[in-house]
């Protein structure tokens with residue numbers, strides 16, 4: 001009997017450690033979902049958690065639709081901040097870091113099917129190439145979006161783009177003049193290529209988002225919104241002076257309950 005109770009107790013402790021369902025729901029704010037790779041991970045990958053299967057991504061979009069969320073873009077948020085047009089009552093933002101070709105192959109068709117907006121943060125020098133910053137020992141290199149795919153996504157009106165630097169270096173470890181170059185050069189070149197303002201910036205590895213001089217440089221480069229990888233939901237209106245926009249990491253091994261907790265509690269796990 002005591003053994004059974006101990007097992008039950010351990011199971012309950014395990015569940016509450018993983019799922020903080022007992023937290024009160026967060027009301028308001030703008031949940032920003034952070035994805036990387038959509039599809040099936042390559043054999044031998046040591047980064048499986050960064051892959052969300054297309055079927056899971058579809059289920060997540062269904063969840064958003066069925067729960068009344070409206071996927072907004074960076075321009076919508078900018079317009080809301082300027083007082084042009086308020087955000088819808090249950091906004092959500094769907095973001096992808098790095099700009100993998102699998103975003104075009106697997107996410108874009110579903111985003112079109114559901115009519116949902118999203119934002120992809122590009123690494124300028126890797127467009128049309130592969131993720132050369134990455135150590136291929138943990139996973140083979142992957143193909144990145146091409147300019148023609150990017151233009152097609154832009155022209156759909158559903159996908160906006162932001163900067164994720166020139167080379168995906170760790171900004172917290174670079175001299176400040178190189179940080180400034182990564183920020184300004186990628187913004188300039190992406191704007192030139194895509195003929196639209198780069199409103200958003202995402203820090204590679206989330207690094208530098210909490211280093212005062214790096215963050216100041218990002219805002220001074222002219223980005224209106226900077227995105228960290230700190231888990232959580234930033235409130236609306238967002239306090240730009242306080243910290244970069246928080247996001248919700250959507251992991252490949254998340255279930256739908258994790259997804260629900262992320263959106264409603266700002267966190268699915270400890």
Ligand SMILES: [Zn+2]
Nearest residue numbers: 097098204205
């Ligand atoms: Zn990245």
